[in-house]
Amino acid sequence: MTDTVDKKDYSATLALPQTDFPMRAGLPQKEPEIVARWQKMGLYKKLRASAAGREKFVLHDGPPYANGNIHIGHALNKILKDVITRSFQMRGFDSNYVPGWDCHGLPIEWKIEEKYREKGKDKNEVPINEFRKECRDFAVNWIKVQSEEFKRLGIEGDFDNPYTTMNFHAEARIAGELLKIAKSGQLYRGSKPIMWSVVERTALAEAEVEYHEVESDTIWVKFPVQPHDSTKMWHDKASNQPVPVPQTFVELAGAFVVIWTTTPWTIPGNRAISFSSKIEYGLYEVTEATNDFGPQQGEKLIFAKRLAQDCATKAKVALELRRDVSGEELGAIICAHPLADLGYDFKVPLIDGDHVTDDAGTGFVHTAPGHGREDFDAWMSAARLLDDRKISTKIPFTVDDAGFYTEDAPGFGPSAEGGAARVMDDNGKKGDANKRVIEALIAANNLFARGRIKHDYPHSWRSKKPVIFRNTPQWFVYMDKELGDGTTLRSRALGAIDDTRFVPAAGQNRLRAMIEGRPDWVLSRQRAWGVPICVFADESGEVLQDETVNARILEAFEVEGADAWFADGAKERFLEGVPNQDRWTQVRDILDVWFDSGCTHTFTLEDRPDLKWPADVYLEGSDQHRGWFHSSLLEGCATRGRAPYNAVITHGFTMAEDGRKMSKSIGNTIAPQDVMAQSGADILRLWVMNTDYWEDQRLGKTIIQTNVDAYRKIRNTIRWMLGTLAHDHGEEIAYDTLPELEKLMLHRLAELDTLVRESYDAFEFKKITRALTDFANVELSAFYFDIRKDALYCDAPSSARRRAALFVIRKLFDSLTLWFAPMMPFTTEEAWLSRNPSAESVHLEQFPVVPAEWRNDAIEAKWQKVRKVRSVVTGALEVERKDKRIGSSLEAAPVVHVGDAELMAALNGLDLAEICITSAITVVGDEGPADAFRLGEVAKVSVEPTLAKGVKCARSWRITDDVGSDPEYPDVSARDAAALRELGVTL
Template structure:
């Protein structure tokens, strides 16, 4: 019996999208379920199995510190690493990601000490290995916490077997790397000024320091000139003043922001490039300080400012030449204080001296500054030849107190030694004591206060000081037997490394060029010890058998073996009766992390050395990138990486640094709980991560909106593919529009692969988002909905369109899987329920013959015309003239021959989604719709003729032409008849 149209529900005869993929993502609830599923199925191991035999691609993980919950910087860093490893895995590589943790060092030790203090315990009364065990337990706890948090972000890696710097094997390998430096003569004990944390009682490296504003006392100090000593300009004469007798009673004036370093002064530096003058005080308003008649030497550029500071009137007497200053001798301004400071203070040339601030003379305390130390050491031989004692004093101890080398201010001072900084990081009374002593000696020219950038420990956030202490160093400039030095090796390695962005190369190079010798020692307890034996002169025992015993013990017992009772005798063996001292300092943790390439990349068979990529924040140019480079160049002669990628820091939406005190932090755990990890990941891959980024509620909302558009496009494809029967239309038989979409896939395939190769994720994701929103949702899907919903099952056009949607889905979902792993996993399993995971798939191969630039150029013209038509109809829709574009049949004036040629063979009504269209080549009437950027197309609105098809809603003249289906068009009637024949009605 025939079935009439009146008995049909036409909506059931359409190929409308059908999918269980929800419009609302529900990521906060769904993502943890996916993480659990990945764990149960052993996704990481499956990835390794699938990748066997492929070339290795290794991103070596810079170890985060195991001492707290992850923050937004961790999230940014780990997502970037995950995108890289997943993208290479899905492009034919075995891209194995092994996470790691930095476990030793002061931050953890500090936490345990805080717990001790809270309980009234004294760390020094606890056996060292018991204390170290508590540090180890603390690190283990946070490794477990961070493991869960990183996996919640969607990161896939070998979390069951990560590398830990506190693992016994790691500690043995770190010790072995240190011993390589010791045996090659690169390690030495020296006494140099280093940054010292009084609060933490240890030396610090530059990477452990951050700079904050700090208000310092400033002083201008007078050094009495007493003569010129034997030197290059005076021969052996002890007094060669000749015609400059007036300088004998003058003062050289210095300026410093650290009055407490005055007791450590041993010289004054000047610059031969600066003009100096002799000045006389003409009048003075101050009761204390310079008085009329005093003669003072200043840089001319700074004299007026300095005299104004001291409220003095002055006159200039004459020039003071560099010949006048060379070999000049002064006395110390504190001479006679507690019968001390009786040595002479030479004036030395110095490249570091400028006339930008101060007096043009630099107070030089070689025990309290690197440049001071270098200037002193450069002049040391000449000074000793002139009979000057070049011993560098230790004026400040590890607790910040003045020592006996600061007479009158140290232990012999009434009331006890003055202190620079106390245990809480507060300013002590040292500056006050020094200034009072200078006033007593009438050697203070002026005083003041200055707010400036000053180094602070990044852990305690307290100011540090520079102090001369015995430490263990690695030579930067010692010849290593092959004509190179550690510095030249490192600089050559930098030149051979790819940097992303390129500016990172210059930054790291500048740091290596200027850095001093590498200080390795720390005066702490939790870490790998500097496991060498040395004599009183600092000579290191070089004995392979001793070293072997040490490394074997570390491998089996960990570094605690060094601190166990009887360790010295155990390791020295038959040499225990020789005068070798066991060094009890521990290694800088940057040496630990700088050695990770040795015990991870080299020792794991599933990795390789060197790594393809190191990726960290820009601060790691002075941190992990830096220490890894030096460690590897010192032991292997080259860098442990091929490429260094740098990301910036995350600021709030106003560009301010995030801090708890400002209340402007974005906590990744909160974002994931509210919106999902894929929203956070979308932000990461759409931001300029090479620079500092901004994040806040508005930025997150922008990404949520973009995600919804993306998800809805994926959802529509899934719904359409519910009707996919897998039929293939030969490429040559496809309509132009389908071939155009395949051409776009070809273009995108090249862009995506190059973008992933260049680690330019923003370019990749931006291109994919634009394609999905502009090319697909707003154009291709819009145009093809009628075909896909309404055409007959046998329609070649419909089959071709479904085939193209299939290709689009497979490419887009695999391309985006590294960036949005949860959403693309959900979509993939909805499409392919038999599949285990999209992450086990590869990017789809795109045939070369899909590329058709000529066709694309033609369709750019067609879309220009379409854009004018849709713009005109949108106005009519807003004015309620029509409800749908299918109610229109516009007249389109196309006066450009090239545009007319492009559209000539196409059904523009179909492309513009109208029921009809008339294309004319004559000039349009006045006041018709046009777009400013498409001058040769004008649209005159006209309603569609004919009747509305009850099935497709198009207005046609053939509605009712088929008596069996009297309220539909002939096209729809034929489709209905075909559906009935297939038993689908």
């Protein structure tokens, strides 16, 4: 390289990027300004107006509870919903997002009760509608707070007119749905064991419990086998004739059937013992005993053979098998209750149950139909057999709502010495029931062994206290009652699941399994804040069916809300004109809040003209398979024969960075408010977009910083395009006249357009962010922009190459900004308005229309080969730079050896020096010398780095042999001299 001539400062003549779009985003300060602008301009209304007449796309919002500040789970959920609704809005749909809130139920009622407790105030002394008003006011306040927090996240929706379950019209519609179910005969009052919170004094659904490890008492209990009357005849199955009772059956008299349970307090509720005809059982004799209580030498006991020795160890005895015991023998056995002397003087039959295993315990399951679902099902399945054997199938109510034994538990109820024993107290602590039952069993010589065990046990997710299973009258919806059209609620729901799209697909099997196995739907809750079960029933449970009464109720609810049901004189008001009014009792229970939220589709999707029924999408956390997805499915199928949604999307839960569950007690929670205050909402949104959201995802400082870094690269790409487009005049260039490199970029836009649209349809947002980020970083910043900077900065304004590049960069900017807009609404709004100051909002735009001619697979294939050669050249130059033989790639003029005919053909007609950003390149059609630079992944290409010869242009810094060829501009190349002349620059 020769020395340069005297240099002048030509920087002012270069078309360098110029933009006010700052490098530092300042999102925490900028984003609230944008939110305020959207509100001032009425963006939501403008979106609705711009979409008028388009096909509707409806994502129905699953209602959060209005009872506290939003957490990271809320942020994840709402961001996903916002991205979906925005992406459909920008693809030609009327995609209206209406936020909603769940306002009834225990979460809010519990908060008001906490305030009462702090003041020493008794809820029961306050008029019910006064209490309900406090609950309503509490919810109103938190709706306002959460609305502002959601808007700060960039969520756009009808926050001025959301839906709430406590709206009077909503309460009337919820009540109307209940009355539809009652009219169709699906509602009934029944007595079943349900999960009951002693602390909260209410029934709970499965969706309202969580499981925590507890340590429980565990006992093995002996049930004495009653003797058969050998004088009576026995029905022989083989001969189908009455025969004398087999002697082997008689031999079992005096033995004991041993059960095992982790809930000693349920023994007073025992009414049967379940066994399995698929398990091998044996009659054992105690040959040695070293215990203080329990079985003694000579006693005979029946166990599952697989478990006998484990049980013997627990009781500190030695057992010897005397003989096998058949399933037929077990089915014929009648036992006495182990506490018969206390008043439990009834027969305890053995019943065959599919739920019995020999994995643990004794192979026999203590069956208390009032305290467990499987127990109840087994008992009811055996009802006909029990009737034949003249055994009462009545289920006792052994425990009241406060956890005390009733008179149905002789020896432990109110009349017992010491008063009623208690299973659990008001604080969720274990009462004295276990202790007193165990002592009674020891006294009766029917305790085989005792111990302690750690296991998972259901707790209320609100009070965090254990629950109990308790038989109590409740209101249910039948799952298996024939509905007059050959279907049942269960079969309708299963059919609807088959017709629903699930993302991810595994959600379908999960919901199907829940519906297949679920019991009848319990609707009633014994609380105050909610929509009442607004029916009148007689002592038998029959519901009053009177259209006039129902219309009167719904009319009152529409005007006064559900408070009308609890007002003084409500019964007389609603039953006016009904004969024999004393027959009917006004039901005071309220509806499970899941029924409320399961009805939101009625008063939101059906009743709002700006929406439609069914919804296109429901999206919530994966726990809602047993919650909102579940209740909405059942409610829709019960009243309309199908689900109120076409697709169900689920997301996972946010864990701490180390994979642990976020917990305030641990101190590892991440509040969305903190992330927004420090980094901005778009960073939080980008994190959501970069996750596999349908699985559990993680969040912490390192992950936030990773997304900050990714955002910065995207922002810098946008900023460079904005700066470069400051020199653009909006000229349209015919596709056929474009250079190949520009056609390649348009081809990539066409490919990305397909990927972006298909991925938004598939709700695969990570696929979009990954593709667009890689495109911006690798194909634009590190390739196309790098190559074209020389032409953009230095070429004359009339240069076809420069004009073509500006045209393509305009298309790149528009496409990337619009595609990213649903994901990063603040940044893209700022960028769009910077480029288009007269525009209203990027969110009022549509995704770009990509001409079919832009798709050019031939150019893509050719440039893949060109880029392979380029990668070897840039690799060689990097070595030269590292070893300080060159400072800039423009100082090089490498010799490129290409021994592959296809690669050589791809280079034909291209300026490889421009593509590799060198001052010159020589291409030779051979494989090159042995010491030339090579890359292992690119065969038959090698590079000999050499220095460029000539003079360095004072304007473009390229080293050429034509510097000074124009005497008016002696220190620049001919290309730069022509540009200076066109720009009117004189020296």
